[in-house]
Amino acid sequence: MACNSYINGSQRLSNLMSPLTGPRTPVMASISKICLYKPFSLSFAGSVKDQTLLQRCNFPATCILREQVPLKNECRVFARMPERTGTGVSTYLRETGTGENGDYARNDLDISHLISVLKFCGGEGCLEFGRTYHGLIAKTGLDGDEFVNTSLIDYLRETGTGENGDYARNDLDISHLISVLKFCGGEGCLEFGRTYHGLIAKTGLDGDEFVNTSLIDMYAKCGDIDSAVMVFNQMPRLDVASCNCLISGYANCGLFEEAFRVFMNYESWGNRPISYTYSSMLAICGILSAIEEGKQLHAQVVKMQYLSETAVSNALLTMYCKCEAMADAESLFERLPQRNIVSWTAIINGLYQHEGFEKAMRLFCLMRESGIEPNDYTFTIALASCGNMKNIDNCRLLHGLVIKKGMALGEFVGTALIDMYSELRETDDAEKQFKEMGNLTSKVSRNALIKGLVQNEKANEALDAFSELVRKDAACDEFTFSPILRACASLPSFMSCQQIHAQVVKANFDKNTHVGSSLIEAYTRCGSVEDAEKVFSRISAPDVVSWNSVIKAYSQNGNPRRAISLFRRMIMKGFRPTGSTFLAVLSACSHSGKTQDGLEIFQSMINEFGVSPEEAHYSCMVDLLGRSGQIEKALDFINNTPIKPTASIWRPLLAACRCHNNLRIAEFAAKHILAIDPNDATVTTGKRRKPERADETEGDYKRTRMQLDRSEQQDTQILFA
Template sequence: MKALSRLMLRDTATIAQVIQTYAQTRQLNKGKQLHGQLICAGYPLCTFLTNHLLNMYAKCGYLDQALKLFDTMHQRNIVSWTAMITGFSQNLRLPEALDTFCQMRNAGESPNQFAFSSVVRACASLGWIEIGRQMHCLALKCGFGYELFVGSNLADMYSKCRAMIEACKVFEEMPCKDEVSWTALIDGYAKNGNFEGALLAYKRMINDGFVIDQHVLSSTLSACGALKACNFGKSLHSSVVKLGFELDIAVGNALTDMYAKSGDMESASNVFGTESEGRNVVSCTSLIDGYVERDQIEKALYVFADLRRQGVEPNEYTFSSLIKACANQAALEQGTQLHAQVVKFNFNSDPYVSSILVDMYGKCGLLDDSIRVFDEIGDPAEIAWNSLVSVFAQHGLGKGAIETFDRMIYKEVKPDAITFVSLLTACSHAGLAEEGLKYFHSMEKTYGVLPREEHYSCVIDLLGRAGKLKEAEEFINNMPIEPNAFGWCSFLGACRIHGDKERGKLAAEKLMKLEPENSGAHVLLSNILAKERQWEGVRNIRKMMRDDNVKKLPGYSWVDAGNKTHIFGAEDWSHPQKKEIYEKLDSLFDQIRKAGYVPSTDSIPFDMDDSMKEKLLHHHSERIAVAFALISIPAGKPIIVKKNLRVCLDCHSAIKYISKVVGRKIILRDNSRFHHFAEGSCSCGDYW
């Protein structure tokens, strides 16, 4: 060892080569030992050797020592400055990289392409596009603007700062391109939402004869997934296999995600299954997302359980996706279990996860829990405020939504288009027409939010529910855009409630043109005619539906009990507990009759006697579900019934009486909002 040291101390080039080896292999301790030997031996550390030591310390992440050494240098050159700039950039001490670059310029040193590339990468990571532009100008001035390495980093910087026009300009002006520059362009397109551009760039890259690698394939597969371009994705999959990248983790994740987003869950599952060694939280979350989007919550939860069995820790995206599924299906039991896991993994402070939890409890009917989760968020972001406003809207609590909106503004959180959809919906369901109109007119003027078609639809609904059909019609006629299907459906529903046959026919015609397969227009118009006992018109509409093969969406309700979801349809005789359910149903019918309930047979759009109509009403799915819940759910637990259609007027009246005679709170979520029944009244105040 001593002989070797003596030999090294006589040969500066050998010392530099050894230091370079330590830098490349990240052998920090050996590098420090050699540095110490040089100092102890009194060997003069010239600029050449010091630069190698700077590079070694920087590459090993020992930046403080590199900086100390740099500060002791009596003579620095461009290599010294570049080593420090690159070291700061690579070790994510990005502001220091920029500061060192400025010091270099003040010292009169002209940067080289490596210094430019490092400082441009730092600008990209920090999102400092203005400084990036200045670096671009300086690079052009110094003659490096079109240099391959600098140009690739400039294109990447602009794309990461969402300036794709400038990124493309830099790319197209580069006289020579390589795989890195093409990858930067494709990745930029994909991450900035121009997925078609990413696929076109990939095709150009192939046509120009460049070799594709796993990074290009991953970005292009991501674009295919976003576009649901499964056929293109399959051709990429064949390239993955041919090039031997099928075991690459990033490519496997991208393939799973592409198939899941394209709806091909069988292929997604097959790719996922081949990853047994490299399976990770990214691919698991992609598969979960795919099942969630297809409302296959059981399969999503199975993948989650399998993920945990394999020791893979979920991330915030995994929880967000699963909790969203629980919210959409009002699966409270699974949602609360996931909430416990969220706390365990300390993701309850994540803004998106906490917001989804607010939404989940709201959609499961537990308003107080939703508010509690929101109040536990230290500094709620815009998405959390939006979730809480939406929850109040779902529960028809207009004043609560307005108070939340006021608090949001007081906290200087800027509302967006989503905020106003929820706020207008809340006002609509609570009969706050004047307040809703005030907020609509303030959107652009006060908050700079341009109203979109969904906001116009909310106003149509707002006026219609309030019985202001003439004002609603005038609003429609003065709209800058044609109402969408939701707008016409809302107007038609209002015409049915308020018995306006002429306006109802107009709305039905418009809705049938927009969505000819939608049975809602036919059913609502049929109900309007039935209310006026125009049975011939009702029969004509039914015939039209048969001729056009338009099928009425069947109503069904479901209840979670005993870790199982129980689904009921109207006149449903299939449940194993049917005897007990119908005995309870008949008992309830007798009790509510005595309490004053009178069936509203006008809501049945058929020409039949009242006794038959009463029987049909008595066997509506929500009433069957309530009867089942009363015999299955203990008194201490909430009764939460979900229905896929709007609750009918008669069932709404019946459930009010049921809540009174049984002394239980009943929560019903239909396709429009929540109804909280207690002691013979409903939270909606009979306005919904």
Template sequence: MVFQKQRSNLNSPMLKDPATLGLLIQIYTQTSKINRGKELHARLIRAASTPSRYVVNNLLNMYAKCGQLGSAQKLFEGMRQRNLVSWTVMITAYAQKSQFLEAVRTFSQMRVVGQSPTQFAFSSVIQASTSLGCVKFGRQMHCLSVKCGFNCELFVGSNLADMYSKCGEIFDACKVFQEMPYKDEVSWTSMIHGYAKNGEFKEAVLSFKQILHEGIVIDRYLLCSASNACGATGAYKLGKCLHSMILKLGFEEETVVGNALTDLYSKSGDMESASKVFCGDSKFMNIVSYTSLIDGYVEADQSDKALGTFLELRRQAVEPNEFTFSSLIKACSNQAALEQGTQLHGQVVKFNLASDPFVYSTLLDMYGKCGLVGEALQLFDMIENPTEIAWNSLLGVFAHHGSGKDAIKVFDRMIFKGLKPNSITFANLLKGCSHGGLVEEGLDYFLSMEKKFGVAPKEEHYSCIIDLLSRAGWLKEAEEFINGMPFEPNAFGWCSYLAACRNHGDRRRGEIAAEKLMKLEPENSGAHILLSNIYAKERQWEGVRNMRKTMRDGNLRKLPGFSWVDIGNKTHVFGAEDWSHDQKTEIYSKLYSLIDQIKKAGYIPYTDSIPYEMNESMKEKQLFHHSEKIAVAFALISMPFGKPIIVKKNLRMCLDCHCAIKFISKVVGRTIIVRDNCRFHHFSDGSCSCGDYW
């Protein structure tokens, strides 16, 4: 009240006192009464008095903290003498208002005039360096802070650790962090966030455990960072403990915390807990919450629930983003659900997200996995500046369809455009070469990875070369390659090698590969089945019986084969010898008619593929009732002429079905596409896109 009464009378002795004026300005600053502060400043100017540097610094601070950065800058530039406080106020103001370059320039000017920075100036300029991503300047600030003795000070040290971690220099961040004599929750949160951002999730989890022992105050941000790290590392038990801690601290209704928990449970595969985080109360959920749930359902192969969650977010008027659509389209890719995928494509266009690299890359992949290579290529050509993600997706489409030469053309175009290939690029390229029988080309690309492009081959690339050599029947070369590898092949590598031994009748190498595969995956019956097939091909029935006994003793069962066809909004699934469908009479009538037609056209059943002792007629009957033949027969009686038939299968298509469907495509004049667990086969007019090489 005293100041209010006196504010119009600058001749008052009280208001001529710098200490009083400074205190009055501080009050205006703290109460955000900027207009009164401006009025006082104006009266000082009209009175032609020269305020002390103390008063000017308080005015400077008032303008900066009340958001009047322009006024602060004008006052600062008009100061005849600036002290350390003046410089620090401006550097801090620039950093807080996101004018990071100005903060750096002002700090540099301060050093030019010989002023030594305060800990607050250091903290602000380091924050600016972090936001600019300028780790080089940040290192200079680190060196200067050591020289000035501030590097171990809490604010400076925590900002240095944060700068290094956010710039990807996690080793330096750890070093700074360890040297700090005292660490608060902000410093710990920065480190855990830095670990998580740089993929060092185990270290993030360990840091959080250390926090629990040191009695640091835990806030919501620390809990979120720790939850994300637990989700990424599969530290499910610790994640459950975090959830309990969140409930005790009363953070359970905060959206950001709930999102972190949803992500944790989703990545851990516990979708029941993920769906219960918000207790069904959608008012706390945002697009991040819904997208985490959708992504979790997709990874758990629960596409129906993923789509149901999408419908719920739309009912709640929540607008989907690029990550939402990427996850949903991925679900359609995994299920080859073309109709749902095209509907989502329409939604993507509606929300103006068609140009997002993640979205159009997943759309490319979806069309490719639904068998529509032309549509995928057309979509790619519509992209103005495709990223390396899009190029890799297109490469993957051609690789999955066995179009090795087209994959090479895409790779050449990518290099010509100046894009740098990465690990995924070469994995797709090598798969394309493998499925296309391009052995020499594939070997050349493998050898050029590190020498020419600086990409070190990983386990998956070595597996691709095993597959490449094995498919071509180069079993001796594949064996030599395996023996020269820097590590043991993974299950995919041994399985590829074993399958090739089966195809080419090499029992000795097949037994070695089967033994290795059984050690890697003892619960997988695949090795036993393939080795049994090798014995059956050589009519060594004792070996076949031994394999069956081993499977019985180990309680191993052969994975049943299924094929399915989408007609309208319904998926029709068929197994071998399947008589459960409502239209079974029409289906089998069509199937037997097809068998008669293709036999007349030259089809001969490949009975050698049946690894059992039985007569030829029984073997033929078993072959005729394979799931993909039943699915094709159903599609022919259910789909209009001219529409391509797309059949999906969970196992590799057998040689007999491959031969039979080639003949069927010729006698019925239809295009038939079969997607098995290895690749696509496009059957048309009696031939297959794989050229009988797969």
């Protein structure tokens, strides 16, 4: 007792070594408490833990938390206790600030320490010590912390707790299971979620409705819809929560018909749809643009008296906007009993999406007058609407309001300001906004600046901005590379294209479909078709855009036969050509003299692939026939087009007439061109052309030109009369 009193009274390290000759458990308890104080050294704590009697101590670990000794020793000391009494454990947890019995608030806990303990327990297999911490985490509510949950999952995986079923059913906390399953769903931890499912099945908890619903939700969010359906089908009773989870799961996987099927069976399962159910179904209708089904749900919502709930009314509003039923959306908005920021933002966004920019801005002002302040997303839409109205004064006023609200430097609003000034062609203001954001700039804002410069035909400035990003080692993605490659194509600059291609490879985007298509386009404009095809061959999953780009590359760079060959290969691989595809391949047929192939491809475009020809396609077909000397056929083709022939359709016929010296049809074509555009350069500058045929003499050319000039004068007099 004297020894203990001495130690408790002085608590000095220099006097602690001598009393340890014959240590007893109470002595060790006192020593343990001393070691909790930071001033004492690790060496002394180590000397205490090495004592054999430490194994009989009820307070062995109190000396080794709070970074006094390595965590490894802490867990091993705890594990060597032959008798872990409640007093010992509770004292340890209480005095180290990890109070299991509620003496310490959640904010007093050191999360990083908990994570370290769990990490060690998993690596060393300290199952019992880990269980103690597991319970502590659950009781203090830290199981909702993302980092703690991740560490807990790693611990359970490494100790095999979930797989071997070491926990008895009574040891499992259902609320904790639900929390872990929720975390697995949110983070996409499918394999660990399955492990937990096995634990649930072994302990007989798979009959619990809440656990089953959490399992359905977890599997659905992880994309394993088949497992979610399996759990759903095995449930003895299907409640509303499980049905809602399955509907959300089907919707997330794009299986909308199955989601509707579950909804239609609600009543047969003895359930009544709740407001969340209607919100989910209305969201699906919006995605599918299923306006009729949406209106039926609207009627049910009114019947069930759910319209007063803002979540449902906002879902209805969004559905009408996505279905392009803006009249219904505006009518619903006017009748809403309650409008929150979500309601206002939904209708403003709907108007913006359908180019109702002035209406959107009026509603934005009305929202502020009603006392509801815009959030980041609302400001983003308002700035975009204002930019599209091309009113610089209003845009600057809105910018001032954003600054007043302290949102101008935020990622979303700041980027929206860059987009707005780019839309107004005020690139200096856009660059100024970007610089003001400073360290707050993100990948999104950097991409917006480069895109704005390229759109405003400032390719060199865009390249300078990109070079600055490279110097700062900033991350680039497909939305960075695609516009900067368009800048290279517009110059065109082969060297810049190669340098950016190197950055694309370095960032591992050389197999990306969108970046690959932009690279092909850039190399095509630079005249390097070989590089374009090399890029195409490296794309992991080329889409129609990629095929179009490489076909266009050969069509425009003197190898039309290769373009036609690639077109046929594209068809064989199962891709459906688009209007752009046909335009490129028809141009290739025209330049290679493959008239019959061109006619067949044009017919297949309409009959086989259902692509409606546009003005450019008709113009290309006239050029195809005209180049082969079939002037009469080309004229018949124009007369039989389902659309009214435009000047761009008549021009290739006039060019063919000049080439093949067909004055009669040339006069006819020139007359129609001048009727559409009296100042058309193809007619008025024709007198300055040189003879195009080898056998056409200067005299023939002059006679042709005089006749055409006379025809022009007559047609012009008729037009002005």
